[in-house]
Amino acid sequence: MTQSSVRYSVHRMWYSSRKTTDLVRKVIIYILLVLVVLVVWVPFMWAIAVSFSPLEKVFSNAVPFTWKALFPVDFTMQAYVDLFQMFHFWTALKNTFILSLGTVVFGGLTSALAGFAFSRFEFRGKGLLFGITLFTFMVPLEVIIIPLYIMMTELGWMNTWAALLLPGLANGLTIFLFRQFFAELPQEIIDAARVDGASWTRIFFQIVTPMSKPVMITGALVLFLGAWNSFFWPLTVTSGENMRVVQLAVAYTTGDHGIIRWNAKMAGAMLSSIVPILILLPFQRYYVRGIANTGLSGQ
């Protein structure tokens, strides 16, 4: 064997072993990807199957587990019918839509205005006020739930829309997101409008807002998901079916004599999940960008 042919075969061996490790690496990655997807999604698929099964057959194929458990036994929509007839789910859906849309509109508007002020104006107390805003972003509602509850009792606001809606509008996170976005807009455009004699209100609504679609979508998503998924605060300030929201309605879906109607409960769980998933689906990019923004500026 000549020197050059040895070199060639060594090179070939090295090259092919690298190719094999690359293949092994890819196979391991795909196995892990499939495993993660299964762990995350199989319980959901089972829950979907349960929601379309009759009550007496909900756990039919679960123990021992067979793939049939992921499909409904004797497909029926009865659980969904029960949900609306027995558990007033329609009221809960309607309440939660009003709560979520109200939070998006009023929370979005107040946050955008505040974000604009923090990004474009210099004024006395700016540092302190921004500090207070960040404080609300760091301190979750859980911490103040008891004093907030006392406040609502003293105001006589228990079981009212004001109590359900207003605390959720104070959102430091969305103010922060708006501020970050507005700070990046070119100053020249605003200066030009100022020279033309436009008022700040006009600049905000006619110049800045039309340029801010991405942050408006991100902010709206954050506010909508927060309101739609809220549980602890509605639990604290509302009582009875008239003011009940979806998340509470799902938790309270228990039939007479303490029998858990698993199929109706899962029907509720599916309806409570499908709305935020469908809203997130087309806007994933905006949501992830918002998350990237908050995570990367954590200092």
Added chain:
Amino acid sequence: MTQKERWTPYFFLGPALALIIAFRLLPALTGIRESFYGISFVSDSGKAFTGLDNFTTIFSDRTFVQSIRVTVLFNLIVNPLQILIALGLAILANQNVRGISLFRSVLLLPVAVSLSTSSIIAGMAMDQLGLLNGILTLFGQPQQLFLLSSKTALASIIGISSWIGCPFWMLFLLAGMQNIPHDLYESASIDGATTWETFVSITLPLLRRSLLFVLVSVTVANFLLFIPVFILTSGGPELSTSTVMYEAYRRGLVYGDIGASSAMVSALLLFIIVIIAIEFYLTRSD
């Protein structure tokens, strides 16, 4: 800015600031104040300043001390666990293979599901006749009581809160990883660095800010965990899942002992602040 416009910033800030002061700042201050007040039958307001009485009372209360034990144990396990899994998921989702964007979407969508709904679904999966026992049987393992036994209930709550929690925290870490300039990896690869060396010397240091953000957020979220406990176990069996937040809720809103409840939350908050300070100290750059 003209004289007339001196108030413009405050006009823009006004609505949001009023909401924040009324519904965040004020209640936070009231909560701290309430921890130093007790019920009084002589004063007009029905309460009186009692100093540290509430704190001495709760710390000699066995139920509360048990809830501290549960909270500390829970957090010692759940925080490192969730961060490690989230980091692993982020590394996986950051691989450059075909179909990875589909995987990211598939993992992102459940994040929209609420903690209460995911707790209910996971709770059903942990039923004696449920999915998890079915899978255990499939692999020839003994069935478990999960939430019904004081031995396994806390571990089950850890699993439930991590199920959708980890993919959520993963999003922040993935965003941080994608923010790392690609040429750094290229030059490391030219220098012949192994995957592990690249991870330790490039990925981890440049991910520090995202990791710290997730670390602090995970800590706050888990120390204040309430929903799965409220929905699935009510603190039981035998107080094995009774977290401080749940105990504070029960004491304040179920039994109406606002002073003790506020003292519990204030003590918890102080504790969280100390933990976060330690986390900042441990992850400082130099």
